[in-house]
Amino acid sequence: MVKEGTPSLASLGAPPCYVALCGFDRQDGSEFIDALVIDENPHAVIKSIYENLTGELGSCESARLKAIVEAAHGLEFILRWDLSLQNLFDEKQMPLKVLKPLIYLEHWRKPLTEALLELKPSAQQIREILDLLCDLTLANKDLSWEGIAPQIKTEKQNSDNVSTWIKSLQAKRFPKTISRDDAQKEKTSQLSWPRGVHARWERQGDQAGIVIQTKISNALEWKRFKENLNKIEIDELFKLQ
Amino acid sequence: MMTDLKNFFEELYIHEKSWDSHVAQQVRASLNIPAQKVSERPYQNAEGELSGRDFDHSKKRLYLAPHEGHFFRKCPGTFGAACCNYFVLNLGVQCNMNCSYCYLQSYVNSPLTQIYTNIDDALRELDQTVAQNPKSNFRVGTGETIDSLSLDDLTLYSQTLVKWFAKHPHLTCEFKTKSDNIKNFIDLEHAGNVVVSFSINPQAIVESEEHRTAPLQARLAAARKAADKKFPVAFHIDPMIYVEGWQDLYENLVDRVADMFSPEELKWISVGALRFLPEMKHILRERFGSTQSSNRQPSAVLTGEMFLGDDGKLRYDQTLRARMFNHVIDRFKKHNVKYPVFLCMETPEAWLNTYAVTPRQVSSVSELFAPIKPLAQTTSSP
Numbered sequence: 001m002v003k004e005g006t007p008s009l010a011s012l013g014a015p016p017c018y019v020a021l022c023g024f025d026r027q028d029g030s031e032f033i034d035a036l037v038i039d040e041n042p043h044a045v046i047k048s049i050y051e052n053l054t055g056e057l058g059s060c061e062s063a064r065l066k067a068i069v070e071a072a073h074g075l076e077f078i079l080r081w082d083l084s085l086q087n088l089f090d091e092k093q094m095p096l097k098v099l100k101p102l103i104y105l106e107h108w109r110k111p112l113t114e115a116l117l118e119l120k121p122s123a124q125q126i127r128e129i130l131d132l133l134c135d136l137t138l139a140n141k142d143l144s145w146e147g148i149a150p151q152i153k154t155e156k157q158n159s160d161n162v163s164t165w166i167k168s169l170q171a172k173r174f175p176k177t178i179s180r181d182d183a184q185k186e187k188t189s190q191l192s193w194p195r196g197v198h199a200r201w202e203r204q205g206d207q208a209g210i211v212i213q214t215k216i217s218n219a220l221e222w223k224r225f226k227e228n229l230n231k232i233e234i235d236e237l238f239k240l241q
Numbered sequence: 242m243m244t245d246l247k248n249f250f251e252e253l254y255i256h257e258k259s260w261d262s263h264v265a266q267q268v269r270a271s272l273n274i275p276a277q278k279v280s281e282r283p284y285q286n287a288e289g290e291l292s293g294r295d296f297d298h299s300k301k302r303l304y305l306a307p308h309e310g311h312f313f314r315k316c317p318g319t320f321g322a323a324c325c326n327y328f329v330l331n332l333g334v335q336c337n338m339n340c341s342y343c344y345l346q347s348y349v350n351s352p353l354t355q356i357y358t359n360i361d362d363a364l365r366e367l368d369q370t371v372a373q374n375p376k377s378n379f380r381v382g383t384g385e386t387i388d389s390l391s392l393d394d395l396t397l398y399s400q401t402l403v404k405w406f407a408k409h410p411h412l413t414c415e416f417k418t419k420s421d422n423i424k425n426f427i428d429l430e431h432a433g434n435v436v437v438s439f440s441i442n443p444q445a446i447v448e449s450e451e452h453r454t455a456p457l458q459a460r461l462a463a464a465r466k467a468a469d470k471k472f473p474v475a476f477h478i479d480p481m482i483y484v485e486g487w488q489d490l491y492e493n494l495v496d497r498v499a500d501m502f503s504p505e506e507l508k509w510i511s512v513g514a515l516r517f518l519p520e521m522k523h524i525l526r527e528r529f530g531s532t533q534s535s536n537r538q539p540s541a542v543l544t545g546e547m548f549l550g551d552d553g554k555l556r557y558d559q560t561l562r563a564r565m566f567n568h569v570i571d572r573f574k575k576h577n578v579k580y581p582v583f584l585c586m587e588t589p590e591a592w593l594n595t596y597a598v599t600p601r602q603v604s605s606v607s608e609l610f611a612p613i614k615p616l617a618q619t620t621s622s623p
Contacts, residue, residue: 074292097523104526104530135543138526138530138544139539173546174546177558203548205548205549205550205551206547206549206558206562207550207559208558
């Protein structure tokens with residue numbers, strides 16, 4: 001990892017005096033040193049490190065290293081974000097490809113960084129959050145951070161706060177579908193389902209419908225189950241509106 | 242508006258093997274730019290996943306070369322969708338038009354527009370396939386990876402194909418286009434087996450999403466001309482795009498088609514809704530999203546409420562799709578129940594929601610969906 005603030009070799013021209021790479025945890029006598037200082041032909045050394053470590057480094061680490069050996073075309077977007085956030089992405093093993101929405105979120109760099117570092121969502125959640133935020137800001141460039149910021153409740157687990165945040169973003173991104181699903185959920189729960197039947201409205205991708213769960217132990221139960229289901233009026237629920 | 246091809250391309254490369262080809266001569270005479278003779282495909286180091294900017298550049302760089310490998314193959318369709326037995330003949334890759342939803346944005350991996358100069362090899366391959374499958378009456382489309390007609394002034398391939406298919410009246414060819422460019426073949430003698438099909442959308446959507454295509458009215462007028470010359474005509478109302486007031490827009494579109502064409506004049510009308518691979522979102526955002534620094538309106542393709550379908554593509558909610566399809570189909574039925582409307586790249590569930598039957602049970606289109614024997618295909622490259 002390149003020490004934060006280290007100028008890139010590409011920008012220095014040839015050849016710089018030295019470069020410090022952090023994260024090596026070397027022991028020099030009794031002293032621990034977390035930086036490797038390369039003072040002889042650092043460009044070639046780092047290029048060799050970069051080439052040898054391809055596949056071993058996190059995608060942000062790799063981008064940082066690449067940026068000091070050559071012009072990092074197409075990678076600049078990730079290097080503009082805080083190192084601590086880059087490290088979070090690497091910790092979650094996130095490929096750069098799924099981080100590309102960050103290109104469109106720079107106007108929220110500070111609050112978004114703080115929110116992600118505080119909530120520490122999973123890789124899948126980060127991906128979903130970035131995608132939703134990107135869609136929202138591209139659809140409405142006047143959208144303020146306050147309008148979409150997570151409501152972090154300290155008494156709640158981080159995972160609950162993240163789920164709540166994602167749901168609120170989805171409600172803004174897919175307002176018609178989510179409000180229709182909510183109405184269908186409500187209507188489904190109000191139907192007189194037979195005892196022992198759990199029924200709920202559920203969305204799976206581009207399809208939504210009622211999921212019914214029950215346990216049938218014998219032929220009589222099966223017969224009763226069918227009879228009871230027949231009494232339920234669900235036509236209204238499936239009318240195309 | 243349709244692009245003026247003469248001034249559209251900025252770079253022209255011609256492979257040495259194609260330099261003397263009919264297409265190369267035609268292109269050199271038509272374009273206002275010098276041609277560079279090359280022995281290898283240019284920009285090979287820029288191949289791979291293209292950025293939005295690279296994709297834009299690819300539209301402006303024309304490369305003429307022979308195609309190596311097969312031209313002719315089964316339409317890949319989409320996983321789980323009802324299949325309409327379609328084969329594709331690819332005579333190039335990329336398009337001079339610029340639709341926001343174009344799937345080529347996730348398909349093209351070379352920063353060039355390619356036109357294959359060896360159509361004779363393609364026809365030889367078709368000859369072999371026909372010889373090996375004398376009883377098959379397959380349909381062949383040329384508009385999968387390139388618009389069938391928008392670059393026809395440069396290639397004149399429409400003439401070659403109309404003449405070839407005239408000799409094979411049991412086969413069907415489809416020219417699929419968003420242009421109105423039918424002038425090169427419209428006066429040729431034909432066997433009534435070249436379907437001239439137009440992808441159409443309401444003019445408001447043409448303006449916001451189908452950049453550099455012919456206006457709706459021009460496409461309908463071209464279709465009318467083709468029908469008058471006894472060419473079978475078809476329409477693809479695809480992709481339907483959800484925008485505010487979509488009901489009125491699509492109703493009006495159906496009315497315009499019904500006012501100009503009787504059901505008997507139309508070979509088919511396919512209807513499909515917007516769909517694209519999630520990976521395409523990034524290039525879509527780059528090319529058609531609004532940004533903090535621009536006043537560009539975001540494309541309705543980006544703002545639509547899309548969800549992942551079983552086939553891995555983003556689609557509108559299934560209920561909304563059914564509403565959209567029903568709206569169009571009901572409107573056609575109001576004019577005449579005989580309009581041959583079918584759903585394109587849709588699941589059996591969507592068919593059941595819309596028609597209450599599967600495609601083979603819809604009499605007006607059952608022929609398109611009848612299973613055909615797998616074709617024996619040529620194994621060697623032409």
